[in-house]
Amino acid sequence: MEPEELRRLAVELAEEASRFLMSVWCSELTEVVKGDTIRADLKAEEIIAERLRSRFKEYTLVSEESGRTGSGGYVFVVDPLDGSLNYEHCIPWSSVSVAIARPGSTRLSEVVAGAISQLGGPTLSFARGRGCYVNDERVSPRPQPRKIVFTYVESLEDAIRVARLFNSMKGLKLRSLGSAALEIAMVGLGRGLAYVDLRRKLRNVDAAAAIGLARECGARAVDASGNDVDVEISDVRPLGDLIVAHEGDLNLVLRALS
Numbered sequence: 001m002e003p004e005e006l007r008r009l010a011v012e013l014a015e016e017a018s019r020f021l022m023s024v025w026c027s028e029l030t031e032v033v034k035g036d037t038i039r040a041d042l043k044a045e046e047i048i049a050e051r052l053r054s055r056f057k058e059y060t061l062v063s064e065e066s067g068r069t070g071s072g073g074y075v076f077v078v079d080p081l082d083g084s085l086n087y088e089h090c091i092p093w094s095s096v097s098v099a100i101a102r103p104g105s106t107r108l109s110e111v112v113a114g115a116i117s118q119l120g121g122p123t124l125s126f127a128r129g130r131g132c133y134v135n136d137e138r139v140s141p142r143p144q145p146r147k148i149v150f151t152y153v154e155s156l157e158d159a160i161r162v163a164r165l166f167n168s169m170k171g172l173k174l175r176s177l178g179s180a181a182l183e184i185a186m187v188g189l190g191r192g193l194a195y196v197d198l199r200r201k202l203r204n205v206d207a208a209a210a211i212g213l214a215r216e217c218g219a220r221a222v223d224a225s226g227n228d229v230d231v232e233i234s235d236v237r238p239l240g241d242l243i244v245a246h247e248g249d250l251n252l253v254l255r256a257l258s
Contacts, residue, residue, distance in 0.1 A: 006074075006113035007127035010098040010209070013051055014117035014125075017044040017080055017096040022119050026090040038088050041065050044080035044096060052076060058103075060234075064205040068235040075101040077111065077208040077233050083179035087119070094119045097181045099208035101233060109230045114209030116181045124185045126216040132189065141190030141217050141246065148173050148192040149253075150183035158198040165196070165256035181210040184221070187244045188214030194245040194253045198224065202239045204231050211244070219246045226254050 001009070021044055029040040045065045052059050058073030065080060076098060081087060083094030099114035115125035126132045132139055149166075151174050153159045166172050172193065177183055184207055186192045211221045211229065221229045224241040231237045245253050 001074075003112045003127035004130050006100045007115065007125050007130070007133070010100050010113050010115035011117070011123055011125050013048050013076075013078075014096045014098045014115040014209075015123055016051065017047045018117035018119050018123075020044060020047055021081060021087070021094070021096070025119075030088045030090070032088070037065060038081075038084050040087060041081045041084055045078065048076075048078055048080060048096075048098065062205060062233055062235055064203070064236065073103050075103070075105050075233055077101070077205055079181060079205045079209075082116075082181045082206060086178045091178070092120055093177050093179050093182065095179050095182050097206075097209040099212055099233075106232055106234050107230055108204055108208055108211065108233055109228075111208055111212040111233070114212045116185050116209050116213065118179075118182055124182075124189070124213060126213040128212070128216060132213055132217045134189070139189065141188065141219075143190065146190060146193035146249070147171055148175050148186075150175050150177065150187065150192055150195045152176055152180075152197040152199050154199050161198065161257045162196060165253060168256045169193075169252060180206050184210035184242075184244050185213050187246075188217040188219045190217070190246070193249050194243065196253065196257070197242045198257075200238065200240050202242055204233050204237050204239060207239060207242065208233065214244050219244055220250055222250065222254070224254070224257060226250075 061069040063078040079097040112128040117123040
């Protein structure tokens with residue numbers, strides 16, 4: 001399948017799960033099952049897995065809730081509900097992410113298509129070499145000025161590093177909205193200046209589609225040392241620090257955080 005076909009498939013899968021999640025909004029599916037997982041996470045994952053079973057004889061599904069399922073075929077890296085805490089509290093900023101890599105692929109950098117479907121909102125998607133899309137419209141990154149920095153820190157030391165960024169670049173606004181995939185994608189689309197996550201908690205399933213979209217839109221996804229982020233996608237793996245920004249902005253952000 002060509003990247004554009006895979007993009008459409010990712011959109012189809014993400015949107016179906018997203019529609020389901022909206023149909024049971026603020027229901028008993030917000031019940032916590034374990035840790036950060038709520039019943040809605042599991043139901044959305046079930047929907048995507050069932051569609052894959054009906055369409056492919058062989059496939060590999062790497063998902064936040066179940067880890068790795070299957071082997072061979074196309075690789076689907078899925079977060080069935082990014083922003084579970086928001087969803088649990090009936091806050092409408094959550095999404096479904098689906099990233100797709102060709103058979104035999106093992107690295108995040110090999111993802112060739114993906115989609116992030118915002119619950120009750122647009123679907124953001126990309127196909128490698130074919131551009132980025134909002135719903136069915138191909139779009140280019142919004143030009144500067146960009147002022148919003150999506151930021152996640154937990155330690156005082158990292159908070160101080162981020163404070164240096166805001167001191168060095170006047171006029172910036174900090175936001176932490178609770179759906180990493182949407183926020184990374186917004187930076188790719190030029191609607192935010194940077195995504196800075198220093199918690200070292202994000203995993204490949206959380207951000208595979210969004211990182212692919214950001215890179216297709218011309219942004220970079222790096223660690224705090226400026227190295228391009230690239231991890232295995234054969235199972236759930238941590239990403240470590242993650243900073244996403246377009247090239248000119250990225251150098252300024254990294255310098256301030258160092």
